[in-house]
Amino acid sequence: xxVGILALQGDFFEHARTLDLINKxxxxxxxxxxxxxxxxxxxxxxxxxxxxxIQQNYNLFIKIKALIDEGIPTLGTCxxxxxxxxxxxxxxxxxxxxxxxxxxxxxxxxQNESFEANVxxxxxxxxxxxxxxxPKIINIGENVTTIATLDKSPVGVRQKNIVAFTFHPEINASxxxxxxxxxxxxxxxxxxxxx
Numbered sequence: 001x002x003v004g005i006l007a008l009q010g011d012f013f014e015h016a017r018t019l020d021l022i023n024k025x026x027x028x029x030x031x032x033x034x035x036x037x038x039x040x041x042x043x044x045x046x047x048x049x050x051x052x053x054i055q056q057n058y059n060l061f062i063k064i065k066a067l068i069d070e071g072i073p074t075l076g077t078c079x080x081x082x083x084x085x086x087x088x089x090x091x092x093x094x095x096x097x098x099x100x101x102x103x104x105x106x107x108x109x110x111q112n113e114s115f116e117a118n119v120x121x122x123x124x125x126x127x128x129x130x131x132x133x134x135p136k137i138i139n140i141g142e143n144v145t146t147i148a149t150l151d152k153s154p155v156g157v158r159q160k161n162i163v164a165f166t167f168h169p170e171i172n173a174s175x176x177x178x179x180x181x182x183x184x185x186x187x188x189x190x191x192x193x194x195x
Contacts, residue, residue: 010046
């Protein structure tokens with residue numbers, strides 16, 4: 001299995017370290033050619049400018065969207081969740097529009113208001129995860145399932161082959177999260193690539 005990590009900006013090295021911990025091969029994605037033969041994709045967190053950087057390479061943006069639409073297992077964290085969403089409040093940025101959620105950028109405050117919180121993913125035991133200038137999911141579509149909450153608000157959602165977290169589980173990757181990630185990424189074994 002080969003996991004592609006979008007590596008134009010953000011914490012892609014932290015995701016690579018996490019994949020090393022679960023013995024998954026990965027490739028950094030910077031061009032359309034890098035998408036060849038990947039079985040899953042991770043869109044990392046980072047500055048919200050990451051979305052604009054991706055848009056500058058429009059062919060890459062189109063190909064990533066096509067892969068997600070075809071069913072490739074896709075994980076987006078923080079800015080990656082923003083990129084996946086169908087609607088961003090108070091923002092005209094063009095995004096992938098593949099995940100039926102409305103999201104608000106930097107909803108928890110500035111960098112100095114970042115925090116850690118106990119969160120459970122898919123009813124697994126709670127763990128501490130980092131919320132860094134995190135977005136907030138304001139609304140979810142009827143085909144979207146909440147898989148993680150904080151104060152009764154969704155911070156992790158799933159729609160078919162897509163999972164999005166508003167936090168950064170890769171920063172303090174724990175055995176519980178790593179086991180969950182292994183299961184999610186292994187779904188890519190059944191993915192039929194078009195590239």
